[in-house]
Amino acid sequence: MRGGSDVIVIGGGLVGSSIAYGLAREGASVTILDEGDVALRASRGNFGLVWVQGKGDGMHEYASWTRRSKELYQGFADGIQERDGTDIELKQDGGLELCLGEEEFRTNEDEIRRMHNQPGVGENDRVMLDADEVRRMLPLVGPEVTGASYSPHDGHVNPLYLLRGLHGNAQALGARYVSGGRVRHIEKDGGGFRVISEAGVFLGQKVVIAAGLANKWLAEMVGLDIPVEPNRGHILITERMQPVIPTLLVNARQTADGTINFGNSKESAGYSTRINPAKLGEIARSIIRCFPILKDARIVRTWSALRVMSPDGFPIYRESESMPGAFSISCHSGVTLAAAHALELAPVILGGRFNERFAAFSPERFRAASAA
Numbered sequence: 001m002r003g004g005s006d007v008i009v010i011g012g013g014l015v016g017s018s019i020a021y022g023l024a025r026e027g028a029s030v031t032i033l034d035e036g037d038v039a040l041r042a043s044r045g046n047f048g049l050v051w052v053q054g055k056g057d058g059m060h061e062y063a064s065w066t067r068r069s070k071e072l073y074q075g076f077a078d079g080i081q082e083r084d085g086t087d088i089e090l091k092q093d094g095g096l097e098l099c100l101g102e103e104e105f106r107t108n109e110d111e112i113r114r115m116h117n118q119p120g121v122g123e124n125d126r127v128m129l130d131a132d133e134v135r136r137m138l139p140l141v142g143p144e145v146t147g148a149s150y151s152p153h154d155g156h157v158n159p160l161y162l163l164r165g166l167h168g169n170a171q172a173l174g175a176r177y178v179s180g181g182r183v184r185h186i187e188k189d190g191g192g193f194r195v196i197s198e199a200g201v202f203l204g205q206k207v208v209i210a211a212g213l214a215n216k217w218l219a220e221m222v223g224l225d226i227p228v229e230p231n232r233g234h235i236l237i238t239e240r241m242q243p244v245i246p247t248l249l250v251n252a253r254q255t256a257d258g259t260i261n262f263g264n265s266k267e268s269a270g271y272s273t274r275i276n277p278a279k280l281g282e283i284a285r286s287i288i289r290c291f292p293i294l295k296d297a298r299i300v301r302t303w304s305a306l307r308v309m310s311p312d313g314f315p316i317y318r319e320s321e322s323m324p325g326a327f328s329i330s331c332h333s334g335v336t337l338a339a340a341h342a343l344e345l346a347p348v349i350l351g352g353r354f355n356e357r358f359a360a361f362s363p364e365r366f367r368a369a370s371a372a
């Protein structure tokens, strides 16, 4: 049996390590238990956007939470760099969602109108740009592009540096990271918890379950029903190129080293991370319609990874009522929300009244929806 911590965080992906870093900043002693290299890890296969526009259609609390994370991001990135030197390459210069054809233009326009009526969402400053305005920002865009929606608050990071920076910072603040620590069981132990893992048994006053898709079965052990499901996304990386895409797009970004990353596909494929060549073709065709100049670009790398999706796409946060002190945290935008998870969510875990603060993100909403 290993000595006790204030908090055991299960899962060392972006969500778990953001929270662990935030807890350690507050002075808590933290143990992170992670499954290891065999795991399904969205945190190592994502696109790196800190994306604001379009988030929270149907749940204004999510729009505000996303926007809050965006506001916190620069200070969060600076804090990571100051402590261990990791530059997460944050850029928050705004982003575009390009429209191909009139119908896509109208869809984005309608979404802006609909979301504008939800409290706080207008602050995302999302507006439609016509084709000429887009062409001024992206001179190499193709003739099929009819316009775009734009928000000045969108940005991106290097997601692998973010993950590394969070691990490094949490450990610099005293957190213990245990790899090969796949959790098999969680149980009450006096006023705290006993967590039984493949790396031994750990004691903690509180436990945070942040194990991505594994929350579905781990959270049941503390009386929570967390209905997350996998959703597969593919990413393609080109060779290094001259500047083609100077402004960030929701489905393409040119990184500092000149490679262009394409992504944003969504697919229901169970827990399989196999590459689907048909999906790669679909992504490539769509980007060539936006940038015909890319038709001869060489793809040097591609992969797929599984998103952690809730039924409505919004986060699920809850403290167990039958076992207070046990929390389950899941979301499908763990890059975007990393700053809020570290700097605002983690202190509430230590301070109390978690379910009040995050009532909008309770899984009870699914029960209410199915009863209706």
Ligand SMILES: Cc1cc2nc3c(=O)[nH]c(=O)nc-3n(C[C@H](O)[C@H](O)[C@H](O)COP(=O)(O)OP(=O)(O)OC[C@H]3O[C@@H](n4cnc5c(N)ncnc54)[C@H](O)[C@@H]3O)c2cc1C
Pocket: 010, 011, 012, 013, 014, 015, 016, 017, 033, 034, 035, 036, 039, 040, 041, 042, 043, 044, 045, 046, 047, 048, 049, 050, 051, 181, 182, 183, 184, 210, 211, 212, 213, 214, 218, 232, 233, 234, 235, 263, 304, 305, 306, 307, 308, 330, 331, 332, 333, 334, 335, 336, 337
């Ligand atoms: C293709 C793709 C593109 C994306 N693009 C973006 C984007 O641009 N912007 C954005 O904000 N988000 C994006 N996301 C989503 C983002 O990557 C996820 O929200 C985030 O990585 C989820 O992190 P997580 O820690 O919850 O899960 P994971 O990364 O899956 O990590 C879970 C961790 O838990 C551990 N674990 C699992 N089971 C156990 C167990 N029993 N015991 C101990 N440890 C366990 C695993 O080892 C793993 O490290 C994208 C996702 C994908 C797949």
